[in-house]
Amino acid sequence: MAHSIPKIDPKLDLVLERIVDVPPELVWASWTQPEHLMKWFTPVPWKTVECEIDLRPGGTFRTVMQSPEGQNFPNEGCYLEVVENVRLVWTSALLPGFRPRKSKSTCGPDEVSAFTAFILLEPSGPGGQGTKYTAVVIHSDEEGRAAHEKMGFHEGWGTALDQLVVAAKKMKK
Amino acid sequence: MAHSIPKIDPKLDLVLERIVDVPPELVWASWTQPEHLMKWFTPVPWKTVECEIDLRPGGTFRTVMQSPEGQNFPNEGCYLEVVENVRLVWTSALLPGFRPRKSKSTCGPDEVSAFTAFILLEPSGPGGQGTKYTAVVIHSDEEGRAAHEKMGFHEGWGTALDQLVVAAKKMKK
Numbered sequence: 001m002a003h004s005i006p007k008i009d010p011k012l013d014l015v016l017e018r019i020v021d022v023p024p025e026l027v028w029a030s031w032t033q034p035e036h037l038m039k040w041f042t043p044v045p046w047k048t049v050e051c052e053i054d055l056r057p058g059g060t061f062r063t064v065m066q067s068p069e070g071q072n073f074p075n076e077g078c079y080l081e082v083v084e085n086v087r088l089v090w091t092s093a094l095l096p097g098f099r100p101r102k103s104k105s106t107c108g109p110d111e112v113s114a115f116t117a118f119i120l121l122e123p124s125g126p127g128g129q130g131t132k133y134t135a136v137v138i139h140s141d142e143e144g145r146a147a148h149e150k151m152g153f154h155e156g157w158g159t160a161l162d163q164l165v166v167a168a169k170k171m172k173k
Numbered sequence: 174m175a176h177s178i179p180k181i182d183p184k185l186d187l188v189l190e191r192i193v194d195v196p197p198e199l200v201w202a203s204w205t206q207p208e209h210l211m212k213w214f215t216p217v218p219w220k221t222v223e224c225e226i227d228l229r230p231g232g233t234f235r236t237v238m239q240s241p242e243g244q245n246f247p248n249e250g251c252y253l254e255v256v257e258n259v260r261l262v263w264t265s266a267l268l269p270g271f272r273p274r275k276s277k278s279t280c281g282p283d284e285v286s287a288f289t290a291f292i293l294l295e296p297s298g299p300g301g302q303g304t305k306y307t308a309v310v311i312h313s314d315e316e317g318r319a320a321h322e323k324m325g326f327h328e329g330w331g332t333a334l335d336q337l338v339v340a341a342k343k344m345k346k
Contacts, residue, residue, distance in 0.1 A: 006270055007270060057253065057254055080231070081231070089231075093273040094289070095313075098264060099289060100266040100289060100312065100317075101313055113273070115273060116272060139273065140273040
């Protein structure tokens, strides 16, 4: 099976690339085990209050984010590719079991555009104790990309990654 | 990896189940090799005039169907699961590379609802020379299922399967 980096289209896609000083195995655990994911997934003061993971193609990836005011925002998608410590792909365009998601408000301005996310991990640094971390989020159109960027993709995903590293270092001990 | 039969929701899903007298290997070849697929995929007098297959999760499944009047209808989706001779899953909700499809005419009545299709094959009969063939097509809502059924799902997919069997028997020789 080919596990190539997705072809990036700068008009449609968002990319976050960083070197972090925890190994791929801990980054993988942080993304794939609910008890770990809930510690870092949402930039404070937001919280992730629920997380359900069925780690296989077609399996559910469900989270509930909570705003500082206590409002809950559920998200549900499905995994597409699961290659331990290397590659995790999921999409919001399909529900668990690969069922196409029903568009919520297809004529209104409020709909969040569907996306597919790739988390790509490579060992980095002396002894592979760090990780080259690449997050790629692809959209169907420029509006979807722009909306996602405006929501704070780079700050949000970057801050969450900082939180992941802090939590992963505690996991090690 | 679990390859379970998808959970069927009769309100949202369409199912065609048949025993055919060609083995799973030939049914698989019929579905996964363009030169074979083009022979049976569209009930005559329609034709399949183009077919492109990149047989891996995320790979393209593209066909162009042609009406008796010569009008072309292109379709493009992406494979989700590829288990040789056993299980082929693709969706119209994602383009190749898992990119979410842009809704065409989200406010109009013309949009064909996205679907995910499962082709499930099991050896059947003496010496496994036949195949238990199950096609499951799942939708996001009842309207999508109803529209697909009204387009002639059972006749269309059933007739195409008859054509597949005829073509596969010629393949054997």
